[in-house]
Amino acid sequence: MTDDTIDDLMDATYRALCKHGYAELTMQDIAEESSKTKGTLHYHFEGKQDLLESFLEYLLDRFEDRTETVPGETPDERLRAFLDELLTPSDPDSAEEFRTAILEIKAQSPYNEAYREQLREFDRALRDRIAGLVSDGLEAGEFRADVDPDETADFLVTVFNGAEARAAAVDRSPEHTKRHVHEYIDEHLRADGSINGDTAVEDEHTGADE
Amino acid sequence: MTDDTIDDLMDATYRALCKHGYAELTMQDIAEESSKTKGTLHYHFEGKQDLLESFLEYLLDRFEDRTETVPGETPDERLRAFLDELLTPSDPDSAEEFRTAILEIKAQSPYNEAYREQLREFDRALRDRIAGLVSDGLEAGEFRADVDPDETADFLVTVFNGAEARAAAVDRSPEHTKRHVHEYIDEHLRADGSINGDTAVEDEHTGADE
Numbered sequence: 001m002t003d004d005t006i007d008d009l010m011d012a013t014y015r016a017l018c019k020h021g022y023a024e025l026t027m028q029d030i031a032e033e034s035s036k037t038k039g040t041l042h043y044h045f046e047g048k049q050d051l052l053e054s055f056l057e058y059l060l061d062r063f064e065d066r067t068e069t070v071p072g073e074t075p076d077e078r079l080r081a082f083l084d085e086l087l088t089p090s091d092p093d094s095a096e097e098f099r100t101a102i103l104e105i106k107a108q109s110p111y112n113e114a115y116r117e118q119l120r121e122f123d124r125a126l127r128d129r130i131a132g133l134v135s136d137g138l139e140a141g142e143f144r145a146d147v148d149p150d151e152t153a154d155f156l157v158t159v160f161n162g163a164e165a166r167a168a169a170v171d172r173s174p175e176h177t178k179r180h181v182h183e184y185i186d187e188h189l190r191a192d193g194s195i196n197g198d199t200a201v202e203d204e205h206t207g208a209d210e
Numbered sequence: 211m212t213d214d215t216i217d218d219l220m221d222a223t224y225r226a227l228c229k230h231g232y233a234e235l236t237m238q239d240i241a242e243e244s245s246k247t248k249g250t251l252h253y254h255f256e257g258k259q260d261l262l263e264s265f266l267e268y269l270l271d272r273f274e275d276r277t278e279t280v281p282g283e284t285p286d287e288r289l290r291a292f293l294d295e296l297l298t299p300s301d302p303d304s305a306e307e308f309r310t311a312i313l314e315i316k317a318q319s320p321y322n323e324a325y326r327e328q329l330r331e332f333d334r335a336l337r338d339r340i341a342g343l344v345s346d347g348l349e350a351g352e353f354r355a356d357v358d359p360d361e362t363a364d365f366l367v368t369v370f371n372g373a374e375a376r377a378a379a380v381d382r383s384p385e386h387t388k389r390h391v392h393e394y395i396d397e398h399l400r401a402d403g404s405i406n407g408d409t410a411v412e413d414e415h416t417g418a419d420e
Contacts, residue, residue, distance in 0.1 A: 021321065023233060100320045106379035107313040110306070111231065116380070123380045154382075155369075155390040161379075162372025169316035169371075170326070170333045172364075180365040187397045 001044060008034050009041070010058045013051060018097035022104035027051070049112060052105065056118035060125060066090075067129065075137035076185070082133060083181050086126075086160055087174040096167070103168045126160070127153045134189065143189040152188065156181065211254055216268070218244050219251070223265045228307035232314035237261070259322060262315065266328035270335060276300075277339065285347035286395070292343060293391050296336075296370055297384040306377070313378045336370070337363045344399065353399040362398065366391065 001009075012034030020029050027048055031038040045051040067085060072078035089095030109116040130153035137143035159181060163174040211219075222244030230239050237258055241248040255261040277295060282288035299305030319326040340363035347353035369391060373384040 022317075096320065100317060103313070103317040103375075106375060107232075107310060107317050109379045110310045120380045123376065123382070151390070154386065155394075158372035158376055158382075158387055158390070159365075159369055160372065161375040162368035162370065165313075165316060165371040165375045166333065166368055169319045170330045172333070172368075176364065177368055180361070180368070183398075184365075184394075188393075 005036070006058070009036065009044070009051075010055055012036075013055045014094075014098070017055075017101040018094040021097075022052075022101050022108070049114065053114040053118060056105070056115065056122070060118065060122050063122070064125060070133070074142060075133055075140050076142045076190075079130070079133040079137060079189075080182060080185060082129065083156065083160075084178055087163055087178050087181070099164055100168045103165060123157060126157050129153075130156050137189065142191055144191050147189055156184075159184075215246070219246065219254070219261075220265055220268045222246075223261060224304075224308070227265075227311040228304040231307075232262075232311045232318070259324065263324040263328060266315070266325065266332070270328065270332050273332070274335060280343070284352060285343055285350050286352045286400075289340070289343040289347060289399075290392060290395060292339065293366065293370075294388055297373055297388050297391070309374055310378045313375060333367060336367050339363075340366050347399065352401060354401050357399055366394075369394075 009030070012030050015033040016025055016029040019033075020026075025048060027041050027045075028038050030048075030051065031041050034041075041051065045054065067082060070078040070082045070085070072081045089098070091098070105115055106119060109119050127150070131149040134143060134147065134149035134152050138145065138147060138149065159177065163172075163177040166172040167174050219240070222240050222242075225243040226235055226239040229243075230236075235258060237251050237255075238248050240258075240261065241251050244251075251261065255264065277292060280288040280292045280295070282291045299308070301308070315325055316329060319329050337360070341359040344353060344357065344359035344362050348355065348357060348359065369387065373382075373387040376382040377384050
């Protein structure tokens with residue numbers, strides 16, 4: 001497949017998923033959103049699950065490209081920008097539908113080894129990315145020396161998953177979670193112990209004494 | 211329906227959901243797990259969605275009963291016990307299957323107003339419960355006076371949703387999240403600023419100065 005064909009099919013998959021949801025989605029639905037025929041889709045993919053596996057892989061690649069350079073002067077700023085980006089849908093118009101489709105795919109994960117492998121890759125990529133940003137902040141002395149980058153990243157990935165699940169299931173906007181995440185960074189990570197912008201607390205862990 | 215019949219059918223629904231998942235579940239599957247016939251099920255419920263709506267309601271009632279009295283001497287201890295309980299499956303043998311079924315139902319929520327209403331009730335009940343425990347801790351002077359009980363509860367419900375979603379989708383045990391939650395209580399809530407059991411920090415917010 002050419003890159004253009006891949007982009008065309010993946011965009012079509014995105015639109016079809018948003019329109020029909022995961023459970024009802026057919027190869028025909030995807031073909032109708034693309035410039036290709038159903039026959040062409042079947043030439044490239046065994047079926048819906050095979051195509052969606054590629055779609056998840058494509059999403060991960062795109063996510064990694066999109067977040068390769070995170071804006072910000074300092075590691076703290078870059079960590080916040082990265083998490084804000086994560087909690088901001090790339091297309092607000094279809095955010096709700098897409099989130100629901102992804103939640104459906106997550107719920108299929110225990111029945112589908114290929115989905116599970118892709119979701120694990122994504123989980124791992126997120127954790128690595130966040131842990132890297134936390135480590136940068138430690139090296140720069142911006143974050144408390146007793147902070148564990150992997151544990152912090154693991155917790156933040158859990159928070160991200162929760163924000164997405166609640167947005168789909170009970171209509172709770174992830175915007176709200178952004179504020180909580182910034183507060184968590186203030187309280188859990190900041191070497192100066194700044195709480196909500198105050199610099200109230202100094203403790204013996206301050207500085208790079210590890 | 212007698213209470214015994216309800217308990218019988220709800221237990222059967224639980225077992226059938228764990229065995230077949232949500233998408234594949236039929237009224238026949240549920241009948242087979244119960245002492246009733248498929249005809250009896252259809253007498254009481256219009257179909258699978260109607261039965262599952264009652265099942266979600268039943269789960270919420272049971273959850274509320276089960277957590278009416280939370281063990282612990284102090285509000286802090288009760289909050290931790292409540293969150294630990296939340297992150298501990300009531301039946302470890304079927305925890306994974308049940309979590310997956312609930313995630314499937316959450317992903318159906320945007321397509322099903324009745325599920326959504328039940329899930330919202332549960333979300334609300336959780337938030338209220340946690341906010342109440344945080345308020346108790348504020349009144350007792352155990353937690354920092356600048357803590358907002360509703361915002362704290364909202365964040366913790368997001369964390370709980372994330373732990374459940376990751377457990378189903380990428381096999382990440384919620385046990386892990388318990389530790390993060392205790393750390394969050396130490397850092398975000400404790401009036402004495404104790405971090406991981408140390409009492410390292412005193413700040414001007416200590417005490418009930420609100």
